[in-house]
Amino acid sequence: MTSAPAERRLLAILLRLVTALALTAMFAIVKLADAHGVTLFESLFYRQALALPLVLGVVGWGPGFRSVRTQRPGAHVWRTVLGMTGMALNFLTFTLLPIAEATVILFTVPIFATILSAVVLKEPVGPHRWSAVILGFAGVLIVVQPGGSTLPPEGIAVGLVAATVVSAINITLRQIGRTESATTTVFWFTILSALPFGALMPVLGKAHDGWTFGLLFALGLMGGLAQLTSTASLRLAPVSVVLPIDYSSLVWSALIGWLVFSTVPSPHLWLGAPLIIASGLYIVYREQKLHRERTAGAVATD
Template identity: 55%
Template sequence: MSQSHTDRVLTGLALRLFAIACLSTMSALIKLAETRGAGLVETMFHRQLWAVPLVTAWIAAGPGLGSIRTRRFGAHLSRTAVGLTGMVFTFGSVLLLPLAEATTLQFTVPIFATILGALVLKEPTGWHRWGAVIVGFLGVLVVAQPGGGHFPLYGAVVGLLAALFVAIVAILLRQIGKTESAGTTVFWFSTLSVLPLGAVYAFQLKAHDPLTWAILVAIGLVGGVGQLALTGAVRFAPVSAVVPMDYSGLVWATLYGWLLFGVLPTPYTWMGAPIIIASGLYIVYREQRLRRSVSPVTAAETPA
């Protein structure tokens, strides 16, 4: 492996770690804003509003504003509708659950991606990955402890729905990405989201103190930076290499939960999280191994 290639991979890993730190910080800010009276739609609106100038500046400095032209406006509208629905569940899980538990449930995204890939895209999926799916959901049961009452069960359902929609968005992005750049997709999602969120938010306007307004603006700026870092990471390193960095989010969630809210993960979370993480990593490993060892022709016939 050449030095330049190694440097690019390390850059990708560093960007992914930075992105996860930003998004974890955004989640903590969302929860902090809620304790100061900000509502769900309000935080979602500011998340998208303040990301728009960041994304626009990034595009202007790179491929140029001309790159936002698109012939697939309908596809961007669909991505926005699904993305906003997913944001409702993602932000909702942060508000309903302790940060560590909400973050842990997000680790089920590879599990849902495997299920959707098999059922929707008809991707060949063998017993290795189906086994990992089953193990992953056993880990979810350990964390959620249905009937245990250590946190609201409906919060766990919202968290799992958030992960499901992230997986759905990933499939949509795979289709849109055949003709659209990442910057174009992010721009249209952010811009189109502001319109419906603003319409709803107009009926929920409320006064806040300066610190709360600063937190709301920070949600958008930090989230926007994190989104750009995610995009940059996969430019330098393969997805399979950077995905394991996502699990650093549990460290951030635990730290923020303790420092800001005086809450630490339950023993069940410490037991279940490694199971879910191992399941996700194994799914990524099997997919990468299949792509490397099997030709495109036989890959369509050989389940992993």
């Protein structure tokens, strides 16, 4: 397999930078909206509903709506249930914790994905990745400082559960991706979540002032932008190239936390975060390396 041209990799990296910034902005908006009386349900609805025109536009102007036909509706329904659960837990994490600390805790997704792959899918996980998992959890302990942390324990608990659910989503997407394109998966996730939430809005929605509705509009815009740029980056370059860029969100979250919320990350965060990031990067590196070896072995035996 030939590697992606350098210019495509550069574009993929730039798109992933946009993804990291858009996601950080989205989570900051969720935190601001919560302070203005927006419920978790409303944040979820506006995140999906306002992203819907973007997704429809991309599908309509791109591969066309025939391309999103699926023979696996049950898989998309399950992905939507998992996806909305993970999104709700992510949003709740950012309302309970300072934005930088919430970001770092969600960096544990590759760690939990490795554990779930071994326990649920029975995939072989060698000593290299188990060592990375232990390193990552050491970083988590440094950040959260059990027994002496000023972070609310419920926020830490919700964040770790959120990371576990998101790791399950990633495994589900990997399985769905064997037969479905990324555009098809994004399309059905958006449709299947926006429509039922929209049906409940007359009952659960509330009136807000113009400033708050502006926040909700920005929330949907940032979420849709992140979803599209993330998908596009993975079409242009391998995961091993674009995933390290995701960790730039720590810089954005620390900056936004300081400028918008007047919070400064604790020294423990800067000590533990590198361990969590190193753990995640090494897990991805090992997975890519093992995938290449299996692919080369399959080709050799053909």
